[in-house]
Amino acid sequence: MKIIIVGAGEVGYHIASRLAFENKDVVVIDKSMEAIRRITENLDVQGITASGSSPETLEQAGIRQAEILLAVTDSDEANLVACLMADMLSPATRTLARIRNAHYDNYHDAFKAAPPHINTVINPEIEVVKTIHRLMKIPAAVDMGELVEGRVKFVGLRLDKHSPMAGVRLKDFASMFGQTRPLIAAVVRRQELIIPRGEHRLEVGDLVYFICENERLKETVALFDTTTIPLRRVMIVGGGRIGERLATLLEKQSIHTKIIEADMDRCHVLSEGMSKAVVLHGDGSDQNLLLEENVGDADVVVALTNDEETNILVSLLAKNLGARSTITKVSKFSYIPLMSTIGLQKVVSPRLSAISSILHDVRKGKVLSAISVLGEEAEMIEAMALETSAVTGRPLKKISFPKGAILVSIIREDAIMIPSGESVVEPGDRIIIFARRQVVHKLEKMLTVKLEFF
Structure with a gap:
């Protein structure tokens, strides 16, 4: 190619x-x-x-x-x-x-x-706004994406010590949680990405990536000892294009929104375009201003200025002053792995959104969507199973997937299935695969032609 x-x-x-x-x-x-x-x-x-x-x-x-x-x-x-x-x-x-x-x-x-x-x-900015909006709905979520036209959610959550999943082996999920069990795609433990198998136990503090049907999202999130909370108040620091798009979306949902913008001319533009959002002129990293505007009452503070360091500082200040959740825009890829170490779990990147969209378009085989995970460490790939591909027509236990890749779901018509070793992917099925970056090119070949690589 x-x-x-x-x-x-x-x-x-x-x-x-x-x-x-x-x-x-x-x-x-x-x-x-x-x-x-x-x-x-x-x-x-x-x-x-x-x-x-x-x-x-x-x-x-x-x-x-x-x-x-x-x-x-x-x-x-x-x-x-x-x-x-x-x-x-x-x-x-x-x-x-x-x-x-x-x-x-x-x-x-x-x-x-x-x-x-x-x-x-x-337009990666549109995708970033969608991501921010999804993250707002589940304050504890670190990462969130959509597959199968929104019918399937892909979520990253920290495992709380009170969660019934703490200490449980994955192979015991079926007996403990039945059909409501989440499909665990990956675990990040002490900065290490793990593709879990049946014998793996989840530990408190793990960042667990799972997929579930949209209608089961609330009950699945509850297994992590967290809840979805109605969104009422949002503070946006940075009134650029992304901030404006987000505020416009929140206005349509009657969510009380404040925008803090440092440029006076831009404030005038925003004031003319907004019908309900409150536009404030000021420095969003000014602690006194944040206190005056009751940042502690905000359900979410979203830092969207064009300066990475300012966004990081705003999010840290907002958390310290009592905001329930923060979302931080970061463009420098070198910063993304460091964010969790300073306590900022929710990070969005227009550049990363652009890369995800572009990779989806480039991938061989009938790839329907691709989501970059953990910066660029891995991808969640949704693909159509072709008759010519190496993943169809045989039980999964007889298919040699590359080490570092796992098939996490099969979608056949309206049914979303948790695969087992006996499961057979049929031509026309949608499949969802989680894969490390290093093996994506091997998966491309498997999705295209019937060949054994291992």
Whole structure:
């Protein structure tokens, strides 16, 4: 698979890193010589210092042989032009553009329609707002995603000492909890990611990742000795595009919302656009301001400024002043593994959302969705089982899944099943697989062709 990436920023770099690791043929284009030097010195990819929207540059990169072009520069307009030009030069090449400006929201379908067209348009800010909203509903949740059009939830929760699951082996879950038992996909214990088997016991303090049907979410969460609590008051620090999108969503649900924004001009824009949210001008990291605005009464404080350090400080202050829950926006990937060590469990990243969306589009086989987990340590993959794939037609116990991957659920028509060794995946089934990053490329092959790799 040959893939051209236009843009060597953080998203472009990490996408190139993932794809090169999976032995894909990657070409990266960027106008910055320094960015190209960084990417070619650290990764096994080809780099071109030029404009990715130039037809001459696209020809040089091999656009006519490329299966996919990903346009992920910091300019929406450059991404649009690169994709449209690529479609004109090579209609067989699939194109994906990252577009963040809300002014384009109503035109995504138009971009996909008339030729030249763009196959996929992603806005990671929209996905981040969805993630924040899901996390708000379960204050104890560290991570949360959706699969199977929202029918299945993927949740990460800390195991409390009062939980009935503490100290229990996974193979005993069926006898203890019956059909209400959660499907445990992964456990993080002392910073180590574990793909658990039947003999594994859950321990207090484990970060447990599980999946469950949407209608069973509340009762499953209760097994962790936590509850879902109605959302009433939200404080947003940072009134940029993500803050504005989130406030607009909360207004529609009649949730009392305050926005603190440091830029006066931006405050005026927000005040004109908001109908119910209270817009305040000030420094969200000012402890006195937070006290004046009763931050301790907030159900959730969401730190969404454009400065990582400010977001971290705001979340720590809010927790110290009594806020029930905090959500912190972090863009630097190097910060994400450190957040739990300082007590900030809920972290969202627009860049990570972009990577998840892009990987879903790139994956071979009939992949329907892919969620990055623990930064970039692993993926939760939802795929359609093809007749030609190595996972169909035989009991699971006879299929050699790569070490570091586990099939956690089979969805057949309206039934969501917990698989056993005797289970057989049929063509047309949806399957959900949790996998470490290192084995994803092997899973791709298994999902595509009937071959034994181990």
